[in-house]
Structures are given as structure tokens and as C-alpha cells.
Amino acid sequence: MNTEVIFVDKNVNKEETYTQAVDIIRKGGIIAFPTETVYGLGADATNAEAVEKIFEAKGRPADNPLIVHVDSKGAALGCVEEVSENAEKLMDAFWPGALTLIMKSKPHLFAQNVTANLKTVGIRVPNHPVALNLLKRVKMPIAAPSANTSGKPSPTLAEHVYHDMEDKVPLILDGGPTKIGIESTVLDMTSEPPVILRPGNVTKEQIENVIGTVRLSAEVLGNGPKSPGMKYTHYAPEAPVYLIEDDSKLIKKAIEYIQGKGKKIAVLSSAEYPEADYHFPLSPETLYTSLRKCDMTDADLILAAVPVHRDDNDFMMNRLEKAADHKWFS
Ligand code: TXA
Ligand code: MG
Numbered sequence: 003m004n005t006e007v008i009f010v011d012k013n014v015n016k017e018e019t020y021t022q023a024v025d026i027i028r029k030g031g032i033i034a035f036p037t038e039t040v041y042g043l044g045a046d047a048t049n050a051e052a053v054e055k056i057f058e059a060k061g062r063p064a065d066n067p068l069i070v071h072v073d074s075k076g077a078a079l080g081c082v083e084e085v086s087e088n089a090e091k092l093m094d095a096f097w098p099g100a101l102t103l104i105m106k107s108k109p110h111l112f113a114q115n116v117t118a119n120l121k122t123v124g125i126r127v128p129n130h131p132v133a134l135n136l137l138k139r140v141k142m143p144i145a146a147p148s149a150n151t152s153g154k155p156s157p158t159l160a161e162h163v164y165h166d167m168e169d170k171v172p173l174i175l176d177g178g179p180t181k182i183g184i185e186s187t188v189l190d191m192t193s194e195p196p197v198i199l200r201p202g203n204v205t206k207e208q209i210e211n212v213i214g215t216v217r218l219s220a221e222v223l224g225n226g227p228k229s230p231g232m233k234y235t236h237y238a239p240e241a242p243v244y245l246i247e248d249d250s251k252l253i254k255k256a257i258e259y260i261q262g263k264g265k266k267i268a269v270l271s272s273a274e275y276p277e278a279d280y281h282f283p284l285s286p287e288t289l290y291t292s293l294r295k296c297d298m299t300d301a302d303l304i305l306a307a308v309p310v311h312r313d314d315n316d317f318m319m320n321r322l323e324k325a326a327d328h329k330w331f332s
Pocket of ligand 2: 147148156
């Protein structure tokens with residue numbers, strides 16, 4: 003399959019492009035498109051065969067459910083069985099935006115593979131003009147996980163999608179770099195109090211300001227896997243990643259030690275380390291790009307400089323812990 007990348011200027015409506023994208027989705031195909039968090043790989047959420055193509059292209063385990071994207075609160079309400087007052091408050095406060103709400107799904111609406119046979123579904127309205135234009139035109143819910151190969155860092159540039167999905171997807175809508183750079187906050191509204199299954203740009207405090215107390219899942223707190231999909235390897239580059247306290251003396255010593263063993267080292271940190279073989283910036287916006295850049299080097303080991311005191315709400319740290327499989331350099 004030939005993969006076509008089309009640049010969609012965010013301020014211009016290129017009707018032809020959307021027509022092509024809508025046509026592919028309506029016919030049961032998949033396309034990649036930008037959201038404000040990361041790029042998504044989308045298909046008609048009501049068509050099991052179409053959704054299966056997403057799992058195939060990503061190599062995604064079948065028991066990991068996908069997020070459904072809709073263009074409005076109204077469309078979301080049409081997809082779920084019960085909506086609590088609190089869920090509506092959150093939709094009003096944060097949509098369009100980086101908050102995915104897990105709610106009880108309307109029966110028989112979504113293809114079973116979207117929800118991995120669960121009775122619940124994760125829904126969000128993305129805050130990106132290209133994603134919204136696409137959703138408004140296609141007039142159906144789009145199931146879309148991040149558009150990376152399963153286990154790899156999520157794509158924040160169309161180039162990342164192309165790298166992972168070349169010949170697997172017919173069309174990538176290029177909307178430039180994604181603004182937030184890390185996936186949406188996932189909040190399970192079917193528990194009382196609601197539970198954050200994945201921290202993101204919408205914080206616990208922001209959510210609590212709207213609906214009162216919510217909890218962090220055991221997995222987010224570092225107490226082992228809980229929600230589907232959280233148990234798999236994530237965001238991992240080729241070379242092993244180790245966390246290290248963000249302390250320049252310690253990092254310089256580590257660089258010297260590793261190089262002394264004849265190995266090459268890449269450092270991810272906000273401060274620069276010219277003595278390292280490679281250095282890439284570390285921030286929510288650059289995390290995935292930097293992890294991907296490590297794969298283009300011959301580094302044997304990657305050190306990520308992080309605060310030593312764990313902040314459960316720190317969504318970048320949450321992703322880094324997974325990328326490092328919780329290993330600390332010592
Ligand atoms: O920002 C985002 O959320 C991006 C963009 C494309 O919207 N999407 C994304 O999708 O990150 P994905 O598939 O990579 O991550 C979806 C997460 C997974 O951890 C999955 O287990 C969880 O949401 N999830 C989806 N539906 C669920 C459900 N019914 N119950 C529990 N967790 C669910
Ligand atoms: Mg993902």
C-alpha cells in the first residue's frame with residue numbers, strides 16, 4: 003500500500019483532502035490524523051472490520067480498548083447509556099480537550115473490538131481543527147488509538163506516523179507538531195469516586211475543581227497494573243532507558259562511568275550535557291520526539307533526568323517510568 007502524506011494547513015479548509023479522508027473512513031479504511039495530544043490512527047468505530055485494521059497496523063493486543071473520538075458533547079451523549087451530572091460537568095469544562103471519559107456504552111453501537119468486549123467506552127472530543135473538521139464531515143464516531151506501532155513512543159509529528167505506518171495506512175493528514183505532546187488524561191466515570199487511569203495534561207486538581215474528589219488508579223500510584231492496556235510495554239526506544247536523579251554531578255559521573263565501559267550514552271534532560279554522546283531535550287512537548295531520536299543514534303543506553311521525589315500527578319514522569327520499565331540507574 004502506498005502511504006500518502008498530505009499537509010493540512012490548520013487555517014485553511016482543504017475540502018478535497020477531507021473528502022478523500024472521509025471517503026476512506028466511510029469505506030472501512032483507516033487514516034492517521036493530528037489531535038492536540040498525539041496523532042491518532044482512526045477508523046469507523048461501528049465497523050469491526052475497519053477497527054481490526056487499526057489493531058493490525060499497530061500490532062496492538064486485542065484486549066486493549068480504543069478511545070472513541072466525536073465532534074461534540076451532543077454526539078458523545080448519543081454514544082453512552084447513562085451520563086452522570088458530573089460527567090456532563092466535565093464535558094462542559096474540558097471539551098474539546100485532552101480528557102477521555104470512560105462511561106457505560108450504549109449496547110450494540112460500537113464494534114466489539116473497539117471496547118475489547120467491555121461494557122464501557124472511552125470517549126473524547128479532541129481540540130484540534132483538523133480532527134474536528136474530519137469528525138464533523140464524517141458524521142460518525144472515530145475509534146483512534148495513538149498512531150504508533152504498539153510499544154513505541156506515541157507520534158507527535160506526521161513523520162513519526164510515517165516511520166511506523168508506512169505502507170500500512172493510505173493517508174496521513176499532516177497538521178504539524180502536536181501541541182501537548184502526551185496522550186489525554188483517562189478518567190473512569192463508572193467508579194465512585196471517579197478514577198484517573200492515565201494522567202495527562204488535564205490534571206487531578208483541575209478535575210477536582212469541577213466535580214470534587216477523584217482517585218488515582220493503583221497503576222498510576224505505581225502499585226501494579228489495573229486497567230486494560232496498562233500492562234504492556236510502552237513508549238520504549240531500542241536502547242534501555244534508565245531514570246536518574248536530575249542532579250548534574252550525578253549525571254556527569256554516570257556519563258563518565260558508562261563511557262569508561264566503552265558504551266555510548268544518550269541523555270534526556272532539561273539541562274545540556276555536552277560530555278554525553280547524545281543529548282535530547284526533556285519536556286512534555288519533546289518527550290516522544292526525543293525518545294524517537296534516540297533510536298536514530300547508536301547509543302547503548304539512555305538516561306532520563308527526573309526529579310527523585312515521585313509526583314503521582316506528573317504525567318511526563320508516568321510515561322518515563324513506563325519507558326524505563328521503572329529502572330533507576332545506579
Ligand atoms: O490523547 C489520546 O488519548 C490519544 C489521541 C489519539 O486521542 N489516544 C490514545 O489512545 O492515547 P490509546 O489507544 O493509545 O490509549 C487509550 C488508553 C489505553 O490505555 C486504554 O487501555 C484506555 O485508554 N481505555 C480505552 N477504553 C477504555 C475502557 N473502556 N476502560 C478502561 N480503559 C480504557
Ligand atoms: Mg497509545
